[in-house]
Amino acid sequence: MEHRAKLTAKGRATRERIVRAAAQLMAEHGVAHTTIKDVQAAAGVSASQMYHYFSEKSELVSAVVEGQSDQILGSQELALAQVHSIAELSRWRHLMVEAMRDKGCTGGCPIGSLANELAETDPPARARLEGAFARWQALITDCLTAAMARGELPPGTDVDRIALSLLAGIQGGLLLSQVHRDTKPLEAAIDTMIDYLRRLAPG
Template sequence: MPAAATVLTDRGRATRDRIVAAAATLIHERGVAGTSLDDVRAVTATSKSQLYHYFTDKSALVRAVIELQVDQVLTAQQPELGGATSMAGLRRWRDRLIALNEQDARGCPLGRLASELTDSDPAARAALTAGFARWQGRLATGLETMRGDGALGPGADPQALALGLLAAVQGGLLLAQATGSVAPLRTALDLALDSVEARTVPLAATRTPAGVDG
């Protein structure tokens, strides 16, 4: 039976989680190529047979790391990401991202993986693509709410706007990491949010004029 399909006990799940967490830290610091299974074994004090009990190979471990990092990246943006259902909410989310990256200038772990993973590991790249799609989907949900509330014009495409916001985040973070300043992230997000705001409907236009029956 493949390691990925193994039914885990509570103790086994805790051990697996500990291995994935340690691997995530090493990969964020050293990259995928710079992190070996022996490195992970040394940090977690696990044997080779124990490691292969949970992961069939390095690719399987990298996929588990991606899943963990996606969860961590999205969780770190809460509750602002879930509350990004208005321009004010989107700007609070923007402030949250900037604050997070002022604390940790190493950049987005997903963005770093994207620059490193190639077609030589299509399964890992597919997991990363799915992770970005989750992030885009969370943003699109908030923008769909805005359109449903009449705050976005009927021609606005929530998925396209969400993709633009996500691209601004990743591009801004890449430059922020290179320059050691969050200024590129701040600028990229502000420009992307200005683009969203340009597609909003003025509040007065969503109200029934005085003296006109609805």
């Protein structure tokens, strides 16, 4: 029962407050252990307000997935827009490592965490998350394609596969960094792929 297109400015603000509260609770306690009543209390809304924006939990989960995906991909898009060469991938790497370090290596990747919990239990959410990861991979692919066009990678380099490997390394690196409370796994994952790209450079 989402009527986002018809919401007033006040209505949009209320809906966003609910989604932010839900995202925070789900990050802290997991989707399964976050109830509608928990979100209602955290957002400071009435039961009728809650139902007006989200008639069931699955709608709220979808909104959280969408919101977290847009937030992560928005920051990734801004960071990768500054990458104009293979060497400049190190700047992107540094931003991700510092972001993880600033959080004390807690929390991991928000959309990765959601995927881990929802991929086997919520097909619509899994599809949304698949789309989010595809967008992320496409951003990396675009950078590598541009590098190949500039002659930094050999013609015919499988940039899609390399972008997927980078994304997989990032996700695994974030998870292991979360477990170890140390950014070394994330650094190793990205640095290894950047070194591989440098070795591919002609000459």
